[in-house]
Amino acid sequence: MFYREAGDFKTNYADDSQTFPIAFDRKAYYAAMFVAFCVIPLVINSYWEKSVLVPFLVWSIAALGLNILTGYCGQVSLGTGGFMAVGAFAAYKLMTAFPELNIFFVVFLSGGITALVGIAFGLPSLRIKGFYLAVATLAAQFFLVWLFNKVPWFYNYSASGQITAPERTVFGVIVTGPNAPSWATYLFCLTILFLLAWGARNLTRGRIGRSWMAIRDMDIAAEIIGVDPLKAKLSAFGVSSFYIGVAGALFFASYLGAAEVTEAFGINQSFLVLFMIIIGGLGSIFGSFAGAAFMVLMPVALKNLLVGGLGWPTDIAAHLELTIVGALIIFFLIVEPHGLAQLWRLTKEKLRLWPFPY
Amino acid sequence: MKFTKVTALAAAAILSAAPAMADLVFPSLSYRTGPYAANGIPFADGYADYFTLLNERDGGIGGVKIKLIECETGYNTQKGVECYEATKGEGALLYQPLSTGITYQLIPKATSDGIPLHTMGYGRTSAANGKVFPWVFNYPGTYWDAASIIIEHLLDENGGSLKGKKIALLYHNSAYGKEPIRTLEELSKKHGFELMLLPVDHPGQEQKSQWLQIRRARPDNVIMWGWGVMNQVAIQEAVNIRYPMDHFIGVWWSGSENDVKPAGEGADGYKAVTFHNVGANYPIFDDLKKYVIDAGKAAGAGDQVGTVLYNRGLYAAMLAAEAARTAQKIHGVKQITAAMMRDGMEALQVDQARMAELGLPNFGPEIHVTCANHGGPGLGAIQQWDAKAGQWKLITDFMPADREVVDRLIEEDSMAYAKEAGITPRDCK
Numbered sequence: 001m002f003y004r005e006a007g008d009f010k011t012n013y014a015d016d017s018q019t020f021p022i023a024f025d026r027k028a029y030y031a032a033m034f035v036a037f038c039v040i041p042l043v044i045n046s047y048w049e050k051s052v053l054v055p056f057l058v059w060s061i062a063a064l065g066l067n068i069l070t071g072y073c074g075q076v077s078l079g080t081g082g083f084m085a086v087g088a089f090a091a092y093k094l095m096t097a098f099p100e101l102n103i104f105f106v107v108f109l110s111g112g113i114t115a116l117v118g119i120a121f122g123l124p125s126l127r128i129k130g131f132y133l134a135v136a137t138l139a140a141q142f143f144l145v146w147l148f149n150k151v152p153w154f155y156n157y158s159a160s161g162q163i164t165a166p167e168r169t170v171f172g173v174i175v176t177g178p179n180a181p182s183w184a185t186y187l188f189c190l191t192i193l194f195l196l197a198w199g200a201r202n203l204t205r206g207r208i209g210r211s212w213m214a215i216r217d218m219d220i221a222a223e224i225i226g227v228d229p230l231k232a233k234l235s236a237f238g239v240s241s242f243y244i245g246v247a248g249a250l251f252f253a254s255y256l257g258a259a260e261v262t263e264a265f266g267i268n269q270s271f272l273v274l275f276m277i278i279i280g281g282l283g284s285i286f287g288s289f290a291g292a293a294f295m296v297l298m299p300v301a302l303k304n305l306l307v308g309g310l311g312w313p314t315d316i317a318a319h320l321e322l323t324i325v326g327a328l329i330i331f332f333l334i335v336e337p338h339g340l341a342q343l344w345r346l347t348k349e350k351l352r353l354w355p356f357p358y
Numbered sequence: 359m360k361f362t363k364v365t366a367l368a369a370a371a372i373l374s375a376a377p378a379m380a381d382l383v384f385p386s387l388s389y390r391t392g393p394y395a396a397n398g399i400p401f402a403d404g405y406a407d408y409f410t411l412l413n414e415r416d417g418g419i420g421g422v423k424i425k426l427i428e429c430e431t432g433y434n435t436q437k438g439v440e441c442y443e444a445t446k447g448e449g450a451l452l453y454q455p456l457s458t459g460i461t462y463q464l465i466p467k468a469t470s471d472g473i474p475l476h477t478m479g480y481g482r483t484s485a486a487n488g489k490v491f492p493w494v495f496n497y498p499g500t501y502w503d504a505a506s507i508i509i510e511h512l513l514d515e516n517g518g519s520l521k522g523k524k525i526a527l528l529y530h531n532s533a534y535g536k537e538p539i540r541t542l543e544e545l546s547k548k549h550g551f552e553l554m555l556l557p558v559d560h561p562g563q564e565q566k567s568q569w570l571q572i573r574r575a576r577p578d579n580v581i582m583w584g585w586g587v588m589n590q591v592a593i594q595e596a597v598n599i600r601y602p603m604d605h606f607i608g609v610w611w612s613g614s615e616n617d618v619k620p621a622g623e624g625a626d627g628y629k630a631v632t633f634h635n636v637g638a639n640y641p642i643f644d645d646l647k648k649y650v651i652d653a654g655k656a657a658g659a660g661d662q663v664g665t666v667l668y669n670r671g672l673y674a675a676m677l678a679a680e681a682a683r684t685a686q687k688i689h690g691v692k693q694i695t696a697a698m699m700r701d702g703m704e705a706l707q708v709d710q711a712r713m714a715e716l717g718l719p720n721f722g723p724e725i726h727v728t729c730a731n732h733g734g735p736g737l738g739a740i741q742q743w744d745a746k747a748g749q750w751k752l753i754t755d756f757m758p759a760d761r762e763v764v765d766r767l768i769e770e771d772s773m774a775y776a777k778e779a780g781i782t783p784r785d786c787k
Contacts, residue, residue: 164462
């Protein structure tokens, strides 16, 4: 009834190609942004910040990054954890080496450094494909974690190998370290996520995004029609690693505050992000958010329900939580192999026809 | 997506329940799942059972009931942070995360929230300096004490000299395992032994290459800093290469029944350092049986009573309860806050007479915490596994660490932290 194009007249090309062509979607988007930027910071507490919202924002950035590489360009990567580690350690080195550098620049510079590392590890993708590339990126994962454990320079020779984020401010408000107010870390991560998501949406529907999708769909055909695989693949690796590096920097600086490479950036994290984009939907911006929300919020919600709500023993709840999340993953993959994004798309299609479906 | 939202709303409703302030709240960040569960379960059981005993027998501490909130961390730092955030609003008095990784996360957070941390024999060693870490306690001993006590024991065994000996450190490749390296390096310079470092990656099931190196290099002694499944695997591997077990010494986190039993008879003679006594031969266990176990109120499966790590959990809870009692005495109120709890911990005095009163005579060394020294007496004894009898036995008295080396390193490291974090050390009279 409300969800339709009818009556929403577009009189120029810019209107015609906007992200949300339907007025209802547009309004919902503005309302969501209003709530995220203006309402949540007023009501957030440290539990919601540290357990729910900031992890969701950070993992969304990582999922966006991997979705660019795997979902849009078709290059499977298992090195996400390692690239996040590059972002985190770059942020740590920059923060300690240049204390007066603004944290915004630190985060984006760490993304840049990760992009360079990602391009270097993306070089084999020009020769190898599919599973073989997955194994090559797996090597990157193990090599990077080993490197950050082995070379004490990366953790400033601290006795424990831990890196700890010093306190940094934006416009005089502390955004990293233990004394940062909840709303500040939340807004800091949200702003970066907003910029990056906006960038990703526009990259993927422009020339470069189309060249990635051409490579994904059939690389030989793409090459014949004039897409340079070198440029397309390496730019996908670069952009994707930039996003993942930013996610790693925020994961360390804003979310955890201290990190240890083996635990915080292990192979588990690579799989977690891969599950996010598979469940959320490959090749979809919305899917990255949906997948991150699913994988981050589901365990927390289940834990609260089983232990806090029903009072079950913690070990049974923890085991059950793994089982339920696993079963849901299988369920979604069987029922909707294209992920939550496809479910969303179908819902929208149905809504357009409602109440007169045919 | 919709389902997630509904559950998130349900979670929000659960979370917004008003915290009950009528109890003394002790969160227990435990791990009963994952590769470290074999060691996490007995500790969590002991910790919970002691508080249950106090509730059942004495009606709590000073007449106020104790509320234990258990939260599963799986030895994972992210979940540990989530547990901390979820429980701190309930009026938590003290955190004991039983994980060095989580401790490193919580030190800045707990300091800024004003909640004390007790990391008994683990965590950040230099937190023993109370001038820099007012909210963190690690009595009755630290990792560096443990490392030094092991070397003292080896000195005793080798007639006072370790010159030219080769000692290997097999460690969990994490903040936990890396802690003793600095002390051992100092001690190797002082005593002239060669130190060989062998890291084992999380979770520690794969140690073939490390033990191949040990077989080839034949170190005179192997010291282990392991936890969870890593301990069992290491002891089994040592048996497999026929390494002399009495030359293999673990830290106090690598010396429980669950670590040695899988290797069977072969583990006989394995040693570990400990900061408390072993066995279930104490009066308190009669009370535990009467009020907790026979009443069906034991935590977990109830099959861990009297094991090394169960006793350690019990001991941790006992020290926490004593500190709460001290805090009640200092401030003259029954319902203490986290800040009062900290004062109680800093003024904690547990002598042998008090231990006997509590039903744990000669269980551990006397503890006298001061403003400047949060690391306690730093005494340790060596225990040895008797596979035939199936029990641990103390083979030495409680002995001190090399204070000259350890204290200097603590001072150095804590001052470096103070500088990095911008802390001005407080004055201690």
